[in-house]
Amino acid sequence: MFMSTGERAPSFTGFTLITPAVSVGNVGQLAADLIISTLDMVRVGHFHTDCLIPMAGNNPYSSGEEDAALLSTNAEVYCRGDLQLAVLQIRTPILPTKTKSFRKTLLSWIKTSGFSRTVLLSSCHAHHRDDQQLLTSPLRYLLTPALQGDTEGTLQRLGWREMERVSAFPGVTDSDRQRLYIPGGGVTKALYNSGCSENMSMAVLLLFCSEGDNIPDAFTLVNHLNDWLHLLDKPVQGSVPWRIPSSWRLLFGSGVPPMIF
Amino acid sequence: MATFFGEVLSVYSRAVEEDDYDDAEEENEEDLQIRREIEEKREVHIKWCPEVSKAVESSEKLQCSDLIIAVGPNAAGFVSAYVLSSEGWTQVGWVSLWNERSRGSTRLDTTPLPGEPGCVFYQQKSCPSVLICQCTCYIAEDQLFQWAEKVLGSMQSRGLSVTVLSDSPLAEYKTPHYVNGNAAPFLRALKTSTFTDNLHCPLLEQPNIITGLPAAVLNQCQVQHVPAVLFQCFSDVIHPDSVTMETYKPTLSCLRTQVKLDTSPNMEILQKLTRVNDAHGNLYT
Numbered sequence: 066m067f068m069s070t071g072e073r074a075p076s077f078t079g080f081t082l083i084t085p086a087v088s089v090g091n092v093g094q095l096a097a098d099l100i101i102s103t104l105d106m107v108r109v110g111h112f113h114t115d116c117l118i119p120m121a122g123n124n125p126y127s128s129g130e131e132d133a134a135l136l137s138t139n140a141e142v143y144c145r146g147d148l149q150l151a152v153l154q155i156r157t158p159i160l161p162t163k164t165k166s167f168r169k170t171l172l173s174w175i176k177t178s179g180f181s182r183t184v185l186l187s188s189c190h191a192h193h194r195d196d197q198q199l200l201t202s203p204l205r206y207l208l209t210p211a212l213q214g215d216t217e218g219t220l221q222r223l224g225w226r227e228m229e230r231v232s233a234f235p236g237v238t239d240s241d242r243q244r245l246y247i248p249g250g251g252v253t254k255a256l257y258n259s260g261c262s263e264n265m266s267m268a269v270l271l272l273f274c275s276e277g278d279n280i281p282d283a284f285t286l287v288n289h290l291n292d293w294l295h296l297l298d299k300p301v302q303g304s305v306p307w308r309i310p311s312s313w314r315l316l317f318g319s320g321v322p323p324m325i326f
Numbered sequence: 327m328a329t330f331f332g333e334v335l336s337v338y339s340r341a342v343e344e345d346d347y348d349d350a351e352e353e354n355e356e357d358l359q360i361r362r363e364i365e366e367k368r369e370v371h372i373k374w375c376p377e378v379s380k381a382v383e384s385s386e387k388l389q390c391s392d393l394i395i396a397v398g399p400n401a402a403g404f405v406s407a408y409v410l411s412s413e414g415w416t417q418v419g420w421v422s423l424w425n426e427r428s429r430g431s432t433r434l435d436t437t438p439l440p441g442e443p444g445c446v447f448y449q450q451k452s453c454p455s456v457l458i459c460q461c462t463c464y465i466a467e468d469q470l471f472q473w474a475e476k477v478l479g480s481m482q483s484r485g486l487s488v489t490v491l492s493d494s495p496l497a498e499y500k501t502p503h504y505v506n507g508n509a510a511p512f513l514r515a516l517k518t519s520t521f522t523d524n525l526h527c528p529l530l531e532q533p534n535i536i537t538g539l540p541a542a543v544l545n546q547c548q549v550q551h552v553p554a555v556l557f558q559c560f561s562d563v564i565h566p567d568s569v570t571m572e573t574y575k576p577t578l579s580c581l582r583t584q585v586k587l588d589t590s591p592n593m594e595i596l597q598k599l600t601r602v603n604d605a606h607g608n609l610y611t
Contacts, residue, residue: 068549070519089341113549115471119542121516121556122535134529136518138545157537160468162361190341249341276341312532320504 067142067174069110075144077151078179081294084153084171086187086256089249090274093186095283095313097154100296101143102126102310106152112140112174116167118157125312148296151180159252168255172263182212182266184294185256186286190249191273198273201226204289207245207269209260216268223292228271247271278316367424370472372480373435374419378449387482391455394489394578394585397539400559401491402462403599404571409458409578409585411592414451421445421459421473425466438463441598445473456585461539470542478546487521488547488554491574492540496562500534511561511570513577518544521553526576530558565602 069075083100085093100106117139124135139157144150159167175183191203205228206220230243247254253269260267270290274282288305291297297305353361374382382388396405409415420437421444428443438444443463450456465473478488496510514530530536536544540556547554557577561570568591578585 091340111545111549113545115468115475118467118537119470119474119539119545120535120537121541121544123516123530123532125532127532133532134517136516136544136548138548139541162365162468276339315500315502315533319500320502322504322506 066113066170067110067178068113070108071110075109076179077144079181080144080149080151080179082151082153082175082178082180082183083290084183084185085155086185086251086253086269087155087158088188088251088253089190090188090276090279090282092188092272092274092279092282092286094155095279096186096287096290097152098125098310098313099283099287099307100290101152101154103306103308104145104148104150104296106143106145106150108135108137108141109144109151110142111138112142112153112155113138114140114167114170116159116163116170117155118160120157122312126310128311149181150296164252164255168252168259171256172259172265175265176263182216182268183260184290185253185267185269186290187247187250187253187269188272188274188282188286189247189253191275193246193248194273195229195231198229203273204285205229205271205273207257207271209257209265209267211260211264212266212268220293225293228269280313280316368466368469370421370423370469370476372419372421372476373437374447375417378418382480385482388457388480389455390457390481390486391453392487392489392585393457393459393481394491395459395461395539395543396491397461398493399462399566399599400493400561400570401574402460403566403596404491404574405458405460406599407568407571407591407596408575408588410448410460411588411595412586414586415448415458416451417446418449418457419447421447421461421477423463423465423469423473425464425469427464427466450585458585465539470539471546473539474542474546478543478550478552483550483552486552488543488552489577490540490543490554490556491559491577492536492538492556493559493561493570495564496560498534499560501531507562511559511563511573513573514558514560516540516544516556516558518548518552518554520551521555523553523555525555527557566599568596568600571596571599 083097085097087094120139122137123133125137127133140153140155143152143154204225206225207228208217228245231246233242233244245254257267257269270286272282272286284307287307291305299305378388396402417437438446445459445461445463448458448460496505499505513527515525515527516530516536536556536558540558544554544556557574559570559573563570571591575587578587
């Protein structure tokens with residue numbers, strides 16, 4: 066359930082929503098962090114639900130002592146009115162028994178808020194790629210029928226590739242059953258399927274990756290998204306200057322004892 | 327996984343289950359029935375003693391000005407040895423729940439015995455609007471939200487102020503500097519937006535986060551606009567110990583609560599709590 070932090074509930078009509086699926090390597094979540102941090106998005110509310118594992122901390126995007134004291138929770142909504150952009154950041158895994166309920170809550174919130182389109186940032190196990198997929202770029206997309214049309218053309222011009230359907234029984238030639246297969250994608254497939262059946266405008270951006278230090282993967286995904294949505298201007302030389310949030314520090318643990326050297 | 331320095335860390339996989347589970351849309355009636363029964367069994371219930379439940383029923387919500395929740399062995403031990411040891415407290419209720427690690431299954435309807443893991447509410451005799459919840463049992467991840475929602479939902483949120491005391495191992499604390507044992511135990515605080523009092527200890531620095539019951543309580547308070555503060559104690563002792571318990575002392579004295587704190591801990595209780603530290607069954611004892 067969305068809980069506004071201010072007195073008045075913000076209006077999201079016509080906004081684009083970007084949200085991560087909790088998936089392998091947490092790439093979608095890291096990419097969402099980069100967007101919120103770089104665009105200085107303002108927190109407008111909490112997504113308060115029993116489907117996520119509770120978590121709390123101080124401001125993950127603080128730039129100093131002054132703005133550090135801000136309680137952040139497991140799912141929060143950030144907003145930039147001038148860009149008509151909202152990001153729902155999810156910071157903890159979904160409880161295994163509550164995935165269906167989470168999907169329902171999320172979809173009903175998206176529908177009632179009046180978002181014009183939803184972009185789901187997700188990832189998929191790299192080791193499940195087939196021979197064809199191994200030879201091409203690791204990025205894929207999916208569009209619901211409601212968003213095809215113009216968007217499909219735009220993405221094709223950018224040279225994006227759609228996520229391939231795989232046959233249900235590989236090697237059996239006379240079976241033409243093709244299915245979507247997103248291992249390690251968490252709720253991605255289910256959300257996409259619901260988006261299709263409920264006639265929602267949804268795009269899924271996928272990256273094939275493995276677990277580890279997934280920061281480079283997050284940059285790949287967010288740069289790819291930027292090619293489409295133009296959130297930040299691309300400099301003539303070099304790459305887009307994404308700002309790494311302060312909460313990404315100490316990824317490999319605390320400082321080491323100085324005496325060991 | 328072995329790190330650069332050779333120590334072995336137990337790293338769990340962050341990869342998510344393959345999504346084939348969701349293909350099981352066509353659950354049959356029996357599956358649903360089993361799922362429903364498990365859910366019912368895992369439900370969290372709050373049991374108030376007759377006097378309090380009468381008050382709860384008449385005004386629908388419990389009038390409470392200060393709620394102190396102590397989670398973990400050290401925080402709970404501190405409350406036992408410094409606060410509840412004085413005569414001014416009565417037990418008024420408990421939280422009954424069942425999960426794999428808290429099998430109170432046989433006695434869900436009776437209060438946990440002293441020393442037994444559980445969540446027990448105490449009320450101050452001189453000032454009945456002050457409540458302490460001492461939580462020593464394991465609460466599963468799927469029960470945390472429900473716990474916080476039900477406990478805070480049973481209380482009048484206007485005028486309520488929540489203090490959570492909790493402990494965690496020093497190894498979980500992340501800092502760019504090396505922390506040696508001399509600095510421990512120490513406190514870090516986390517507060518909701520509506521909490522305005524001055525804090526006497528530093529705020530929890532990023533990238534440190536809190537999980538478990540303290541996080542669930544803070545989340546609930548944040549969305550209900552209830553002022554709440556969490557004091558997390560980082561200690562390098564595995565078992566409950568008196569030095570760690572003493573660290574919590576300033577947390578209650580500086581708050582505007584009317585909780586009377588014993589200046590010295592009740593030795594009898596302290597001894598009972600820290601008995602696990604004693605050497606057992608080695609050659610010389």
